[in-house]
Amino acid sequence: MSDGRKEKVKIQVSKSFNSLLVLDRLHFSVYENEFLVIVGPTGCGKTTLAHIIGGLYQPTEGQVTFDGEIISPKRHNLSFVFQEPSCIPWRTLWDDIKIGLEIKKSKPAAIQRRVKEMIELVQLTGFENYYPYQISGGMKQRVAIARAYATDPDLLLMDEPFGHLDAQTRYLMQIEITRVWEQLKKTVLFVTNNIEEAVFLAERIIILSRLPAHIKGIVPVDLPRPRDNISSDFLAIRSQITQMCETADEEKRG
Amino acid sequence: MIGISKEGWKEIGFNLLSLFIAFLIWEIFTRYMNSPYFPSVGRIWGAFALLAKRGDVEGITLLQHIFASIVRILAGFGAATVMAIPLGLLMGLYPDIYKRTRAVLEPVRFIPPIAWIPVAIVLLVGFSRYAFLIWLGAFFPIFINTLVSVPRVNPIHVNVTRIFGAKRWYIIRKIVIPSVAPDMASGMRIGLGIAWMCIVAAEMIGGEMMGVGRLILKYAELIRMAEIIVGMLIIGLIGFLMNEIFLRVEKRLFRWRWEVSLD
Numbered sequence: 100m101s102d103g104r105k106e107k108v109k110i111q112v113s114k115s116f117n118s119l120l121v122l123d124r125l126h127f128s129v130y131e132n133e134f135l136v137i138v139g140p141t142g143c144g145k146t147t148l149a150h151i152i153g154g155l156y157q158p159t160e161g162q163v164t165f166d167g168e169i170i171s172p173k174r175h176n177l178s179f180v181f182q183e184p185s186c187i188p189w190r191t192l193w194d195d196i197k198i199g200l201e202i203k204k205s206k207p208a209a210i211q212r213r214v215k216e217m218i219e220l221v222q223l224t225g226f227e228n229y230y231p232y233q234i235s236g237g238m239k240q241r242v243a244i245a246r247a248y249a250t251d252p253d254l255l256l257m258d259e260p261f262g263h264l265d266a267q268t269r270y271l272m273q274i275e276i277t278r279v280w281e282q283l284k285k286t287v288l289f290v291t292n293n294i295e296e297a298v299f300l301a302e303r304i305i306i307l308s309r310l311p312a313h314i315k316g317i318v319p320v321d322l323p324r325p326r327d328n329i330s331s332d333f334l335a336i337r338s339q340i341t342q343m344c345e346t347a348d349e350e351k352r353g
Numbered sequence: 354m355i356g357i358s359k360e361g362w363k364e365i366g367f368n369l370l371s372l373f374i375a376f377l378i379w380e381i382f383t384r385y386m387n388s389p390y391f392p393s394v395g396r397i398w399g400a401f402a403l404l405a406k407r408g409d410v411e412g413i414t415l416l417q418h419i420f421a422s423i424v425r426i427l428a429g430f431g432a433a434t435v436m437a438i439p440l441g442l443l444m445g446l447y448p449d450i451y452k453r454t455r456a457v458l459e460p461v462r463f464i465p466p467i468a469w470i471p472v473a474i475v476l477l478v479g480f481s482r483y484a485f486l487i488w489l490g491a492f493f494p495i496f497i498n499t500l501v502s503v504p505r506v507n508p509i510h511v512n513v514t515r516i517f518g519a520k521r522w523y524i525i526r527k528i529v530i531p532s533v534a535p536d537m538a539s540g541m542r543i544g545l546g547i548a549w550m551c552i553v554a555a556e557m558i559g560g561e562m563m564g565v566g567r568l569i570l571k572y573a574e575l576i577r578m579a580e581i582i583v584g585m586l587i588i589g590l591i592g593f594l595m596n597e598i599f600l601r602v603e604k605r606l607f608r609w610r611w612e613v614s615l616d
Contacts, residue, residue, distance in 0.1 A: 155512055172518045179516040185509045188609045189531045198527075199517040230609050250517060 104130040107286050108165050108254060112151055112158035114144070120311040121147055122158075127305055127314060129254070132284045134277075136297040138340065139307030145290045146182060148312070149258040152288060153179050165254065176203075178252035180260040186231035186239045192218070193227040195242055199250035217245040220279065237268040244272075248279065257289045261296070273299055277324055294344070298337050299326050306343050316343045392579040397586075400579035409571060409580070413563055419587060421563040422552055428480070429487025429555075430541075430548045436488075437495035437544075438537055445503025445533070446525065462493045466551045474558050483555045483564075490551035491544035498540025499533060506532040535607040542599045549592040565591075 108129040114122040121144040129135050139145050150156040152163050154170045154177070163170045170177075178199065187195050196217055200210045218224055221241040231239055240260060247255060257276075261269040277300060280287055291297055297304050298320055306315040318340055322332055357365070376394050383393040392400070401415070408414040444451035451458070466489040473482045510528050519527075556566030569584035 150512075153516055155515060172516050173520075174518075177516055177518075179512070181509055181512065183509055185513050187510055187513065187528075189607075198514065202514060202517040202519045202523060232609055246513075256516075 104133065107131045107133070108152065108163065108170070108288070109167075110152060110163050112148075112161040112163060114147055114151060114156070114159045122151075123311040123313040124161075125307075125312065125314060127317070129286055129288055132286055134280055134287045134289065134300060134302045135305065136289045136291060136301035136303070137305045137307060138291055138294055138297045138344075139312060140309055140344070141292050143307050143309055144312040145292070145307065146258050148307075149179070149256050149288070149290050152254075153177055153256050155179070176250060176253045178247035178250055178255045180240075180243050180247045180255075180257040182259045182262055184231075184236065184239050184263070185243050188231050191228050191230055192223060192234070192242050195231070196246045196249055199246060203250060213249055217249045220248065221245040221275070237264050237272075240264060240272070244276070248283070251283075253286060255285050255287045257287065259291055260289075262291075269296075274325065276300065277326075281324065294337055294340050295328060298322075298333060298340065299328055304340060306340060315346075318343075390578050392582065396579045397582050400577075401583045404568075404580060404583055409568060410575075411562055411571075413568075415568075415583075415587070418563055418565045418568050418584075419591065421561070422556070422565040422588075423591070425480070425483040425555065425559075425564065426487055426545075426548050426552060429484040429551075430491045430545055432484060433488045433491035433544055433548075434495055434541055437492050437540070438499055441496045441499025441537075441540075442503065442525075442529070442533070445500045446529070448504070451500060462497075466490050467554050470554060470558055479560065483559045486555035486558075487548045487551050490547040494543040494547060495537065495540040498536045498543070502533040502536035503529060505536075535603070535610050538599075538603045538607070542596060542603065545595055545599065546592060549588055549595075552588060 106128045110128065111124075111126045112122055113120070113124050125148065137145055137148065147156065151158050152170065154163070154172050154175075165175045168174065186192075187198065190198070193214060197210050197214045200213060205213070218227060221244055223238060223241060223245070226234060226238065231242070234242075240263065244260065247257075261272050264272060273296060289297075289300060301320050304318045304320060306318065307313070308315045318336065320336055322330075322336070326333060380394045383391045405415040408417070466486050469486060469489055473485050477485055506529050510532065511524055514524050514528055552564070553566035553569060556564040557570060559567075561567065562571070565584050565587050569581050572580035572584070
């Protein structure tokens with residue numbers, strides 16, 4: 100994976116909350132235009148990790164650098180799709196999607212064009228003037244995704260963005276996200292607890308252990324896209340990762 | 354106002370019925386008591402008509418009284434709003450300021466406006482006396498409501514803007530204030546209610562002979578119950594109407610908060 104690709108984000112962090120160690124010396128990198136997925140059991144600190152990488156939390160030890168500079172949303176062009184519903188309740192879909200462009204002081208005409216594009220991308224045309232309370236959960240998540248894409252980020256962080264969706268919407272969103280990624284070629288760091296989702300999306304998967312989280316293994320996924328989740332190659336990688344997750348647990352017990 | 358639903362009409366109907374029953378009970382009671390201290394509905398109405406048309410013992414009409422009181426209420430309430438909202442926001446954003454001045458602020462909150470009357474008489478004159486007493490009543494509900502609402506701003510909404518590099522001032526303007534606005538508004542509504550409750554105390558010490566509270570005091574000296582009751586009902590009614598209007602505006606403005614979400 101590192102062959103010729105530029106190291107974009109370098110992560111070397113530990114994090115504890117009071118005496119509770121959550122992230123135990125996590126050292127890894129995200130390469131330019133890479134789709135990197137982090138899998139781990141629920142409550143292993145994945146969300147904390149994503150927030151630290153986005154510069155929203157500070158690590159207890161170590162640092163995250165972006166192109167060699169300490170990462171900060173004020174200096175770097177980042178986006179984040181949050182796990183929880185994150186639509187701004189008093190903004191219409193249109194105004195919500197444009198918020199990043201508004202903060203980054205884009206020109207009105209550019210905002211207009213870009214938001215329209217994004218709304219078409221996530222197929223919310225016709226809902227521009229709706230408020231979050233008027234739309235479904237799946238639509239809200241699409242708004243959050245459109246908002247994250249709109250600013251054309253250099254690093255897109257996604258924290259279990261499909262966690263609250265039903266199976267069908269989730270599947271459609273996964274297809275959509277790979278399509279968008281192939282189109283726009285962004286650097287994506289995607290966090291999930293769903294192994295199948297990880298294999299479906301990732302170029303490379305990092306497996307985290309239970310608390311305190313450390314890296315259990317790194318698995319490249321070199322399957323053609325769109326991926327067939329019942330092909331034997333797919334299932335092989337999937338069971339390999341499942342096994343790695345299980346051994347992680349046994350180690351702990353032993 | 355526009356498009357009252359079937360349920361709405363039903364509610365209005367029942368309220369009119371309740372009002373009618375209340376009058377009926379009052380009427381029966383006064384006939385049974387048969388005393389000048391308990392004027393009948395008819396006598397109260399007569400007093401109202403006379404006050405409205407000819408005015409009181411000094412010839413000041415009911416409308417003049419009402420207008421004077423409303424001006425005072427709005428002045429005191431306006432001053433309270435203008436001061437309480439920025440202060441509540443400031444202390445909500447910097448909780449240390451509040452925590453370190455609590456010992457000063459909190460006891461003041463529990464001193465009833467009436468207890469301030471002597472101080473107001475000594476220190477203030479004219480219109481400022483009215484405004485001060487009403488300000489006292491309206492300030493704290495608005496201040497406290499704003500103050501406690503700030504920490505309840507959803508951190509996700511803050512992070513949505515932070516990830517795009519938003520500065521503190523942007524977050525305050527575009528996330529904190531809109532989040533807190535519904536609580537500010539309900540604080541204002543409560544404050545306005547309390548302002549009306551302070552009007553009699555305020556007009557007790559203001560020098561002028563005008564104002565609904567003054568009207569009550571005037572007729573209290575004459576022990577004329579019908580006129581006193583007219584004054585009381587007027588205060589209740591205007592307070593009620595203002596509250597209703599405020600509530601309507603609130604519901605319209607903050608529809609995003611009132612409506613039930615789909616999921």
